[in-house]
Amino acid sequence: MDERQLRVLREVGELGSVTAAAEALLVTPSAISQQLRLLQRSMPVPLTERDGRRVVLTAAGRALASAAADVESALARARQTVEAFVEQPDGVVSIAAFHSAAAAFFPRLLRAEAAPKLSLHDEDVPQDEFPPLTREYDVVLGHRLDHAAPWPRTVAVTSLLHEPLDVAVPADHPLAAKRSLTPRDVAHEPWITVHDGFPLMATIEAIGAAANHRLDLVHRVNEFTVVAELVAAGAGVALIPRWTAQRHPAVALRPLRNVHTRRHIDALYRPERAARQAVRTVLTELRHAATAVRA
Known part of the structure; x- marks a missing residue:
């Protein structure tokens, strides 16, 4: 019945x-x-x-x-x-984000006057593991590269940033004198990169293919703050996001030519979650924060 x-x-x-x-x-x-x-x-x-x-x-x-x-x-x-x-405009909204997005977006959300109560979490996972996190959290900040598969239709998507990834070199390195770099410029340098399975690895492989040289992947670190410190110490070069990673005074960022080095940062959520006014408010504040991050 x-x-x-x-x-x-x-x-x-x-x-x-x-x-x-x-x-x-x-x-x-x-x-x-x-x-x-x-x-x-x-x-x-x-x-x-x-x-x-x-x-x-x-x-x-x-x-x-x-x-x-x-x-x-x-x-x-x-x-x-x-x-x-x-x-309910002030209900608690749970948000998960990978590390650099969390560093860029979480403080701005906390300072936003219109934002509801927030429950913030870090989740640094491979691309295909971001959508399943929407079962656990109201909003998930995920990232994917330009040439990666799109997000599945099971999640709704609010686009936030289309962020360049630059080559990070020590400020006193000869490569820092150039305004931009090519894959051949960086192919013979030691590299600091992420662990296998994470989105950035596809770009690292594309750089090696464009230079026709196997890159020397010396260090595997996912946290860009630590990566910047290693670059500053002369441990190698790396790809670092232009807008969301914290700047280091001893590190120079240079754009890379001839290889697609951009990533999408998107807010993922189950469509029914957006029925809540508090979640809709968070999505609006995330878009405002993205504008500030780009600026």
């Missing part, structure tokens, strides 16, 4: 005919009859009977109709509770 069938039973019992119930519910008499048949199939005893030209409820039907009123009242209260939750 379901809510529609119970409501049909109540209306038939009160009005005494299928036709009258159909008029009250703005449906056809055949639709009323079908709902009654479906409900009757799930019951071990008759629910209706004929009394002349009228359709009346049996004792079992009256008992079920009475219970149906309680069911409708409970469902109405549940809907009101959900509607209040959805429209």
